[in-house]
Amino acid sequence: MNEEKQTPERVRCLILGGGPAGYTAAIYAARAGLEPVVYEGPQPGGQLMLTTDVENYPGYPEGVQGPQMMQDFRKQAERMGADLRYGMATEVDFSGPPHKVIIDKTKEIVADVVIIATGATAKKLGLESEERLSGKGVSYCAVCDGFFFKGQEVAVIGGGDTACEDALYLSRICPTVHMLVRRDQMRASKVMQKRVFNTPNIKVHWNTVVEEFLGENELEGIKARNVKTGETFILPVKGAFIAIGHKPNSEIFKGWVEMDEDGYIKTTPGRTFTNVEGVFAAGDVQDKIYRQAVTAAATGCMAALDADRYLAAKEAEESEEVEAQQEGNA
Numbered sequence: 001m002n003e004e005k006q007t008p009e010r011v012r013c014l015i016l017g018g019g020p021a022g023y024t025a026a027i028y029a030a031r032a033g034l035e036p037v038v039y040e041g042p043q044p045g046g047q048l049m050l051t052t053d054v055e056n057y058p059g060y061p062e063g064v065q066g067p068q069m070m071q072d073f074r075k076q077a078e079r080m081g082a083d084l085r086y087g088m089a090t091e092v093d094f095s096g097p098p099h100k101v102i103i104d105k106t107k108e109i110v111a112d113v114v115i116i117a118t119g120a121t122a123k124k125l126g127l128e129s130e131e132r133l134s135g136k137g138v139s140y141c142a143v144c145d146g147f148f149f150k151g152q153e154v155a156v157i158g159g160g161d162t163a164c165e166d167a168l169y170l171s172r173i174c175p176t177v178h179m180l181v182r183r184d185q186m187r188a189s190k191v192m193q194k195r196v197f198n199t200p201n202i203k204v205h206w207n208t209v210v211e212e213f214l215g216e217n218e219l220e221g222i223k224a225r226n227v228k229t230g231e232t233f234i235l236p237v238k239g240a241f242i243a244i245g246h247k248p249n250s251e252i253f254k255g256w257v258e259m260d261e262d263g264y265i266k267t268t269p270g271r272t273f274t275n276v277e278g279v280f281a282a283g284d285v286q287d288k289i290y291r292q293a294v295t296a297a298a299t300g301c302m303a304a305l306d307a308d309r310y311l312a313a314k315e316a317e318e319s320e321e322v323e324a325q326q327e328g329n330a
């Protein structure tokens with residue numbers, strides 16, 4: 001920790017992350033009187049800031065732009081009284097409660113409860129053309145963006161369960177789905193692979209990598225390469241869905257909070273409790289299956305309710321102890 005730290009700030013409820021989970025937790029926590037302080041992280045709004053149209057979030061019958069939706073969430077949290085701040089957690093000490101969190105390496109916060117909603121980041125291939133065409137045909141979420149390519153030829157890059165799920169989803173709305181798998185086998189579960197192989201309009205290209213995404217302002221095709229033969233070929237796709245995994249933003253909690261082998265924070269099934277008393281987790285940092293804005297928001301709500309009930313029970317316990325002590329002294 002930084003030697004020149006300021007005096008710690010004491011808060012009841014600290015929320016880490018400014019995506020659908022964090023803002024929803026903030027709305028509920030503020031309304032419950034927990035006076036939440038929210039640190040929004042390096043990209044306020046989270047992954048939705050990288051998407052365009054969102055058509056599957058209930059309540060927006062005409063659809064909404066991802067950044068606009070996050071602005072709406074943010075405004076609502078602010079109106080409820082949440083204290084939204086720029087900055088990110090850089091270190092934690094969860095030996096409490098209360099728990100310590102260092103923000104931007106300098107500021108120390110001491111909180112009765114912490115809600116971790118730091119999200120996940122989609123892994124990228126690392127190509128310049130991928131950056132340029134991201135949101136213009138290159139996407140990291142088939143369920144979010146697939147609909148915009150209905151009736152068109154598309155590609156999925158990856159060979160895991162997510163890639164298989166994406167390919168199957170797209171095969172129902174697109175005439176041809178090319179699946180680019182970099183090895184001669186998939187990492188996906190056998191059952192998912194079987195479903196892919198049994199779907200006639202999914203064409204698997206083994207040992208194949210993306211050399212370049214083609215097009216200036218919108219995707220016009222993929223230049224692919226077979227790594228075994230060296231042969232390159234063009235796939236005339238309008239949409240490309242990269243599904244090579246996500247990385248939960250959980251690095252700083254390692255050693256404190258229990259995680260699975262991929263770094264996703266473990267929560268009690270159906271709840272948001274972590275293994276640490278007073279620390280809750282919501283959204284994509286604890287969800288490798290659904291990863292939707294609506295599921296993140298839902299678990300954000302759950303985390304605030306769990307935190308509120310935890311605090312209420314703890315405070316009731318403490319006041320009972322005080323009463324018992326007073327009675328004993330009388």
Ligand code: NDP
Nearest residue numbers: 125158159160161162163165182183187243244245246288
């Ligand atoms: P995975 O890590 O399981 O798979 C990633 C895939 O992308 C692998 O085929 C990998 O290839 C490939 N890949 C990685 N980097 C590159 C690259 N640079 N270029 C090309 N290909 C690349 O990620 P998933 O998101 O698929 O799944 C994550 C976890 O979530 C898994 O445990 C999965 O089982 C689970 N999951 C479960 C679902 C379900 O139960 N319905 C649905 C979705 C996910 P390689 O094998 O060569 O490394």
